[in-house]
Amino acid sequence: MKIGELSKKSGCSIQTIRFYEKQGLLEACNRSEGNYRIYDASSLRALRFIKQCRSLDLTILEIKQLLNTKNNPDKSCSSVNNLIQQHMVEVTHRIAELEELKLTLSEMASACTDNRKVKECGVLQLLEE
Amino acid sequence: MKIGELSKKSGCSIQTIRFYEKQGLLEACNRSEGNYRIYDASSLRALRFIKQCRSLDLTILEIKQLLNTKNNPDKSCSSVNNLIQQHMVEVTHRIAELEELKLTLSEMASACTDNRKVKECGVLQLLEE
């Protein structure tokens, strides 16, 4: 299949597929006589794996490491588990940050009403502090 | 005061201050004979305002709009309130996304133990799906 079909089947844009190839995430595939990229089912599986990883917010570098690990089926998978654990820590941390931000924003929001003038705006006053 | 002092007093790096000036967030200040930027107390106030806004994750464009609004003290401040409200919606949304991600990650994490080989790794198997 050509890149357009792979794009539709994977849900990744054509540019993204080419970008992943350039980044070394997706192996360079065969080309047709006219230099078109030609993919097969394994390309689709690989791309879906990458997409799955990205949906977990893994970075491209992390995904590269995962792919590298996958190529050594007899080694220990502890690095994979560590990666996921570490990621959970970061996500938890980020949630806490955002919760705090949300609190600040809600305090801000309650400092003003819609019918004031700029010079009396409670939000702007809080921002000045 | 020169940029180094403003940097220390504001907690923004020197490059960031110059960056804000280039972006039009911070007004271009006076220069000394040797072309050094010379700031005063009002520059520090302005920079602190920007920093406060950034800590709320407002974008540079949004801050520009706020600054613009601030310059019209007799207009309605409803756009300011809307900005904060809209931001809260986005933050809330992002938190929900991250909570879901965290759940997925924890399901992943529990799919494997540290003592397996890569080819038996529960995490990698989930990622293949």
Add this chain to the structure above:
DNA sequence: GTAAAGTCTATACCTAGTATAGAGTCAACA
């Protein structure tokens, strides 16, 4: 034969800064 759709590469752009090179400025000290 030709028009439309698809693909190719290369390049620029996005956010919010950070890092660097190479040059100039300024103050203190010998």
Add this chain to the structure above:
DNA sequence: TGTTGACTCTATACTAGGTATAGACTTTAC
């Protein structure tokens, strides 16, 4: 007066993970 060191200047490149474009080429359909 010379020089050293700290500070500042501009311009440019880089970060992550793509997205968007231009201009050329290929393929397909009629």
